[in-house]
Amino acid sequence: MAVAQDHASPEGRSSSPFWTIARRDSLAGFLFIAPQLVGIIVFVLIPLGLVFWYSLHEWNVLANTFTYTGAQNYQMLIEDSNLLEVLGATAVFSAGLVVFNLSLALLLAILLNQRLAGITIFRTLFFSPVVVSLVAWTIVWGFLLQKNGGINGMLQVLGIEGPNWLREETTAMISVIVVQVFKNVGLNMILFLAALQGVPNELYEAARVDGAPRFKQFRRITLPLISPTILLTSIITIVGSLQVFAQIAVLTQGGPGLSTTVLVYYLYQQAFQFHFFGYGSTLSILLFLIVAVLTFAQWQMRKRIVFYES
Amino acid sequence: MKAELSPRLKTFLYGLMCVLLIPFVFPTWWMATSSVKPISDIFAFPPQLIPESYDWTTYSKVFELQPFVQQYWNSAYIAAVVTIGTMAVSSMAGYAFARIRFPFANTIFMIVLLGLLIPSEVTIVPLFRMFLKAGMVNTHWPLILVPIFGAPSVFATFVMRQFFVTLPAELEEAARVDGLGRFKIFRMIALPLAKPALASVAIFTFLHSWNLFLEPIVFLSSAEKFTLPQALTQYTDAYGGPMWNIQLAAATLTALPVLIVFIIAQKQFVEGLAHTGLKG
Numbered sequence: 240m241a242v243a244q245d246h247a248s249p250e251g252r253s254s255s256p257f258w259t260i261a262r263r264d265s266l267a268g269f270l271f272i273a274p275q276l277v278g279i280i281v282f283v284l285i286p287l288g289l290v291f292w293y294s295l296h297e298w299n300v301l302a303n304t305f306t307y308t309g310a311q312n313y314q315m316l317i318e319d320s321n322l323l324e325v326l327g328a329t330a331v332f333s334a335g336l337v338v339f340n341l342s343l344a345l346l347l348a349i350l351l352n353q354r355l356a357g358i359t360i361f362r363t364l365f366f367s368p369v370v371v372s373l374v375a376w377t378i379v380w381g382f383l384l385q386k387n388g389g390i391n392g393m394l395q396v397l398g399i400e401g402p403n404w405l406r407e408e409t410t411a412m413i414s415v416i417v418v419q420v421f422k423n424v425g426l427n428m429i430l431f432l433a434a435l436q437g438v439p440n441e442l443y444e445a446a447r448v449d450g451a452p453r454f455k456q457f458r459r460i461t462l463p464l465i466s467p468t469i470l471l472t473s474i475i476t477i478v479g480s481l482q483v484f485a486q487i488a489v490l491t492q493g494g495p496g497l498s499t500t501v502l503v504y505y506l507y508q509q510a511f512q513f514h515f516f517g518y519g520s521t522l523s524i525l526l527f528l529i530v531a532v533l534t535f536a537q538w539q540m541r542k543r544i545v546f547y548e549s
Numbered sequence: 550m551k552a553e554l555s556p557r558l559k560t561f562l563y564g565l566m567c568v569l570l571i572p573f574v575f576p577t578w579w580m581a582t583s584s585v586k587p588i589s590d591i592f593a594f595p596p597q598l599i600p601e602s603y604d605w606t607t608y609s610k611v612f613e614l615q616p617f618v619q620q621y622w623n624s625a626y627i628a629a630v631v632t633i634g635t636m637a638v639s640s641m642a643g644y645a646f647a648r649i650r651f652p653f654a655n656t657i658f659m660i661v662l663l664g665l666l667i668p669s670e671v672t673i674v675p676l677f678r679m680f681l682k683a684g685m686v687n688t689h690w691p692l693i694l695v696p697i698f699g700a701p702s703v704f705a706t707f708v709m710r711q712f713f714v715t716l717p718a719e720l721e722e723a724a725r726v727d728g729l730g731r732f733k734i735f736r737m738i739a740l741p742l743a744k745p746a747l748a749s750v751a752i753f754t755f756l757h758s759w760n761l762f763l764e765p766i767v768f769l770s771s772a773e774k775f776t777l778p779q780a781l782t783q784y785t786d787a788y789g790g791p792m793w794n795i796q797l798a799a800a801t802l803t804a805l806p807v808l809i810v811f812i813i814a815q816k817q818f819v820e821g822l823a824h825t826g827l828k829g
Contacts, residue, residue: 261650267731268651275642275661275706278698283664286672286679293674300681350566355559361566363815365573370811370818373760374778375800379580382793385592389579392596421572429819482668485762489782503670503763510674511767520674527671534666 287527293520300514312521321497321505328412329501333480335416340476341469344424348431362432366425373422377489380418381405384490408498411491415499419486423479427472434468435461474537478530502526577804584608584798591794607798615780616773617799624777624803627692628758634697635705635754636747643709644735648721658710664703669695670763677767691768692776696758705750712746713739749821759807777803 294312298305316322351362368376383389384404391401404410438461446456462469484503487493493500493508500508506526510519554562583591587604590597611617645651646658669676680691696702716739724734740747765779772783781803784795811818 264649264731265651268645268649268654271641271645271649271731271735272657272661274638274698275702276657278638278702279661279664279700282676282695282699283667283672284660286675287667289675289678290672293678298678347569350562350569353554353562355554355562359815361570362819363812364570366815366819367577367808367811368573369822370756370807371577372778372781372800372803372807374762374781375580375804376576378781378791378796378800379576379583381791382583382591382797383576383579387592387594389596392592392594396595417572421576425573426822429822478668482670484670485760485778488762488766506670506673507763507767511677516674516678523671523674527667530668530671531666 290520290523290527293517294524296517298516300516308517312517315518316521316525321500324497325500325502325505328497328499329481331412332416332483332499332501333477335412336419336480336483337473337476339416340420340424340427341473343420344427344472345431347424347428348435351428351432352435362429365428368422369425371422373485374489376422377418377486380414381490384414405491406495408495411495411499415483415486415490418490419480419483422486427476430468430472431465434465438464470537470541474534477533477537481526481530481533502529577808580797580804581801584794584801586794588794591797604794607794608802610792610795611784611799611802614795615775615783617780617802619773620775620777620780621802623689623775624759627689627776628755630693631696631758632751632754634693635702636750638697639702639705639709639750640740640743640747641735642706643711644713644739646706646710647713648716648739649731661703661706664700665707667700669700672700673763673767680768686768687770687774688768689774692758692761692764695764696754696761701754701757705754708750709743709746712743716742745821748817752818752821756807 295307295309296305297308297311347365351358351365385391386401386403386406390404394401402410404414442460442464443456446460451459481501482503483501484507487499487501487504488507491499493504502522503526506519506522509515509522582598582600584607585603585605586593586597586600587602590600590602642661646654646661676691676695677686680686683690685691720738720742721734724738729737760778761776762778765776769775769779772780775783777799781796781799782791784792784799786792
């Protein structure tokens with residue numbers, strides 16, 4: 240098509256035969272994407288290569304030395320007695336977060352999809368934590384979860400002795416998960432709501448005529464039709480859960496012990512608190528591999544679980 | 550599911566939603582009210598859902614203990630620059646990937662999409678060393694350059710591309726017959742139509758920048774350079790324990806403006822963010 244237009248010289252210029260429309264378009268295309276492409280090369284791809292390079296070195300910032308150490312950091316990774324605990328905490332945190340987040344998001348979306356007056360007000364309120372500054376949200380939850388804080392105060396009014404939430408291993412993990420879920424579940428809720436509204440009403444009407452109970456309608460009509468959204472939100476939520484840092488840093492600093500030290504927080508500690516930049520880079524590679532494998536696995540699952548692709 | 554609900558079911562649903570709302574709404578209320586309680590009252594038993602006495606000096610202490618106005622400005626201007634920069638970079642790239650045929654377009658698009666796979670936490674060590682060598686540690690440059698051009702902008706480019714793909718080709722063909730160049734077609738025809746997508750990009754980019762925490766604590770070391778999330782955690786006493794009422798006052802000042810904008814424009818926020826996710 241572009242060839243056919245070559246002879247029409249746009250803008251009335253006496254165009255030299257070299258600057259055909261196709262060539263001009265190519266140039267324009269490259270110029271349009273140049274900032275993004277150069278940015279990705281400089282700020283993502285080169286650093287990714289450097290992470291591999293650094294993981295083979297030890298960099299001492301204070302002495303300003305950068306020495307090749309071969310596979311020593313990888314040896315350290317295998318022998319690191321903390322690592323199993325850190326990976327365990329990461330797995331528990333991510334799994335707990337995804338399950339709790341997606342089920343709550345779906346429940347809220349179903350509630351918001353009912354014909355009720357004033358439903359927009361509820362939608363706005365459920366969504367509001369998404370726009371509250373993350374650290375502000377975390378600070379007030381940290382305040383609520385103190386031993387003598389608001390939550391235990393309310394429990395005491397009811398005659399229940401609450402635990403020291405952030406200082407005991409199990410409750411600390413539950414706390415960081417819950418704080419994160421209430422902060423961001425609104426996003427997934429909105430995605431699910433849009434998906435629910437996209438399910439054709441006739442399907443439900445047909446099912447009702449056939450006398451299918453509500454639960455069966457949900458399992459056989461709703462779930463299959465919103466499965467692409469479930470897959471999408473689970474990918475976003477899992478990858479996001481591996482990046483959670485501020486909440487841990489503010490609420491528990493990874494404690495008590497290592498019970499809430501997720502991989503990103505451990506990486507930060509090793510690199511920027513203890514200045515083991517080489518080992519920090521090795522941990523970065525581990526994080527990268529986990530994200531890559533999980534994303535790949537979920538895309539593969541799409542073929543089996545997802546009912547249709549829009 | 551769309552059948553009329555019985556009154557009893559309606560009451561049950563309203564009740565359920567009100568209970569579920571508590572953890573979403575109460576923390577913000579507790580933050581704002583506790584910030585004006587005197588220090589002796591903030592852990593009072595039974596908890597004071599409405600303050601019994603007020604101590605407004607917490608708010609003046611927020612400004613006395615740290616250069617809070619400067620920190621507020623840092624966060625605001627960084628978020629504004631990042632938002633505008635991302636809108637420019639991502640709308641141009643998204644437009645080109647959707648509408649312009651050029652060699653290797655698909656390969657380049659795949660390379661750019663890699664940015665989605667590589668969280669910025671993975672590259673934080675080399676980025677720190679790069680900016681250290683460039684003399685940009687303890688400046689705001691890392692917090693501006695990386696989000697605009699690096700991994701965080703890729704999602705924006707993706708959203709813009711998905712939007713531009715849906716534009717009818719006839720609009721542009723008419724303009725080309727009139728002799729408009731590519732940039733003019735982009736600026737005068739495509740971009741004005743892309744306002745909803747641009748609004749979504751603006752909203753999530755702003756929130757992302759406003760919430761950034763790891764990058765500021767890695768790159769910034771002096772109080773007058775701090776951004777708000779980092780500054781909030783600095784209100785501590787001599788033993789490193791948080792000064793709760795002052796932290797909460799600063800947190801309220803950080804959260805409230807965005808919350809008010811959200812309540813005014815909640816439709817745009819919610820639909821804008823839903824729009825981006827759906828197209829993904």
